[in-house]
Amino acid sequence: MTAPTDLNARILDDIADALIYADRSGSIVRWNRAATALFGYSAQEALGHNLDLIIPEHLRAAHWKGFDAAIASGAMKLQGRPTLTRAQHKSGRKLYIEMTFALVKDFQGEVLGSAAIARDVTERVERERGKK
Structure with missing residues (x-):
């Protein structure tokens, strides 16, 4: 039988969407295979x-303002609701991604960090905007 933590890690690594978990300071702690692909x-x-x-330079100030406010308050406007945003690939190519965010808290309710699930929707967005 697989230990629960091993199973959890395997599930997170094998899901089709990118999973990124960052601690309170915004340092990446968890990065699954789909995040590598994306x-x-x-x-x-x-x-x-x-x-x-992965954040385009022109969006960084707004990102950190929202991130820091969510970490400090323990709440975020977009909790659980997908949002369309831009991201940057290692190559420098800009992506349209749909992301869902969640704060991760300990048993006392203290914020440990933030998790995001991301999916590439670049092709769809460009097609809808008539760029393809």
Whole structure:
């Protein structure tokens, strides 16, 4: 029988959507195989790095304002609701991604970090906007 933590890790690694977990400071702690496929960075390249790795420069100030407010307040406007945003691939190519965010809290309700599930929707968005 597989231990629950081993099973949890296998599930997170094998889901089709990118999973990124960052601690309170915004350092990447969890990066699954789908995140590697989506953003181009291996787990070894991403782990321990700041989320700026995948955030286009022009969106960073707004991202960190929202991130810091969510960490401090323990609540986020987008909790559980998908949102369309831009991200950056390792190659520098800009992506349209649909992301869902959640704060991760300990048993006392203290915020430990933030998890995001991401899916590439670049092709769909460009088709809808008449770019393809």
